[in-house]
Amino acid sequence: MATIHDVAHEAGVSISTVSYALTGKRSVSEATRKRVEEAALTLKYLPNAGARMMGGTRSHIFALTAPMRHDTNPAVHMSFVLSLVNEARKFDYDVLLMTEDEATRGLERVTKSRLVDGIILLDVAADDERVELVRDLPIPSITIGVPDNTDGLICVDLDFRAVGEIAVRTLAEYGHRSIALVGQAEETYGRGATFPLRLRNGFDEAAARRGINTHFVFGDSNGGRLRARLEDLFNKEHPPTALVLNCDEFGHKTVESYLAAKGLRVPDDVSLLSAGTSFDMDELDIPLDTIDRNY
Amino acid sequence: MATIHDVAHEAGVSISTVSYALTGKRSVSEATRKRVEEAALTLKYLPNAGARMMGGTRSHIFALTAPMRHDTNPAVHMSFVLSLVNEARKFDYDVLLMTEDEATRGLERVTKSRLVDGIILLDVAADDERVELVRDLPIPSITIGVPDNTDGLICVDLDFRAVGEIAVRTLAEYGHRSIALVGQAEETYGRGATFPLRLRNGFDEAAARRGINTHFVFGDSNGGRLRARLEDLFNKEHPPTALVLNCDEFGHKTVESYLAAKGLRVPDDVSLLSAGTSFDMDELDIPLDTIDRNY
DNA sequence: CTGAAAGCGCTTACAG
DNA sequence: CTGAAAGCGCTTACAG
Structure with missing residues (x-):
């Protein structure tokens, strides 16, 4: 696997320039940006996910809790899950699937380990216990479905x-x-x-x-x-x-x-x-x- | 969030001892192991996921490709997915959900970026195109369903x-x-x-x-x-x-x-x-x- | 049985 | 507009 050093060497620039050219977080001259992009392409460079998580502040992963209740319609459920994953990809995000077994402890785990940048709660009920949990978590979360108490939450639903x-x-x-x-x-x-x-x-x-x-x-x-x-x-x-x-x-x-x-x-x-x-x-x-x- | 340094300080040992005590990759005296575990517990320490991926060689994440075909039974599909996620957790693994849109390019992406340690292919057909792809990938993969050509693959299915x-x-x-x-x-x-x-x-x-x-x-x-x-x-x-x-x-x-x-x-x-x-x-x-x- | 230290591959102030 | 370097928080040889 090519690293950022390989790309820097290939393009004849420093690794910081490679980083800035590829993330766009600092302006880079048109010429060098092109060279960097070409080098990345020929070397098939993809940033190491772990390093990106460590160096920066983002993991580029969302957690999705999608409980299967007895009356959950599997087809509808799946269509929500797939749409969410596809939409997340458009923002360079992947989706980690959490099961009900882990609904509470799991959310804490992936948050504290900085594995995920945000949490999506699917099929939120009026008195959903997950809501109280994520309210205290230090990362953003959104609910699909509207709970009784929406304080401090961003809730999305169909009308x-x-x-x-x-x-x-x-x-x-x-x-x-x-x-x-x-x-x-x-x-x-x-x-x-x-x-x-x-x-x-x-x-x-x-x-x-x-x-x-x-x-x-x-x-x-x-x-x-x-x-x-x-x-x-x-x-x-x-x-x-x-x-x-x-x-x-x-x-x-x-x-x-x-x-x-x-x-x-x-x-x-x-x-x-x-x-x-x-x-x-x-x-x-x-x-x-x-x-x-x-x- | 507590880091390994906090735990080391709390337990009065070095960070390497903390790492070894918690991962079990080197024998640690009963007494210090206990102290480390207690320190980790009181500080609610969880290893930073990104650092773990970088320092070590494992991300502790699997990719799961679960295509929804027109004739896929959503209920059966969901039960497989949930079982897989729950089983993965028993081995300290999380599951990243890949959609069909990304079936090919996505698998390459998460592999090359070292985001995942392995790939699970669900509902593999006789001539499944994903099979050819993962055969060339440098990480292990398993199929659920048996393709025509099983060379170099580990295939699992119900009998x-x-x-x-x-x-x-x-x-x-x-x-x-x-x-x-x-x-x-x-x-x-x-x-x-x-x-x-x-x-x-x-x-x-x-x-x-x-x-x-x-x-x-x-x-x-x-x-x-x-x-x-x-x-x-x-x-x-x-x-x-x-x-x-x-x-x-x-x-x-x-x-x-x-x-x-x-x-x-x-x-x-x-x-x-x-x-x-x-x-x-x-x-x-x-x-x-x-x-x-x-x- | 344990510790000091190198190194993983990035991002991002700090400098020029 | 660009680079040298610190630092993120772990793991793991290397030493003792």
């Missing part, structure tokens, strides 16, 4: 309230006056995840403003249970003419097959709108999927 | 052939003479994944040895298509009395609901055996799940 509102507005404009929301599994609401509740609030309030009749059923990983709830739903006096699906992929499929078995055609008899979910819809015939971002 | 054999043997012992295998999606076989084929081979050969009649249908992420195949299957002259399910969770559920709709009871009319899959079976009533390991 699920807006998703609920947009879903209602869209269907209202098509003339629907009775709309049902098929939500996440019941336990997801229980464990403090805030996004399904925010979506539901946006949904309810937008419907109330328009005087629209609403229904709600929990999603379910058990097809029979979900089908039974749908059956109840459509046996009501004013059954919905549109369904907003915030459940998982299996829920979507169950709804589809339930409607088909029931002889209800989409969109002639019932409209379907998928909202606030993210998975591959290739196998479905859902007309729309709405997600907005906020900060 | 899916044995899974297929065990499935047949188990059902044969219960007296079944006509067994169907519900496999992975058709495209999974196409892209060079070897495990479903190995399972199928084990299944076929074990059945042939026993003179058992076999059927095969591809799994499918589309419920209708899979149901149609099952319908064909049970309309045959000698329909199966047992199904071995190597399909994904949705496939399992589709089979269940198909059998229920058909009026076929489990296990009275048809036996079900889940083989070579890994996901939470809480929502199913499958009787058995078999996986064996080999090296």
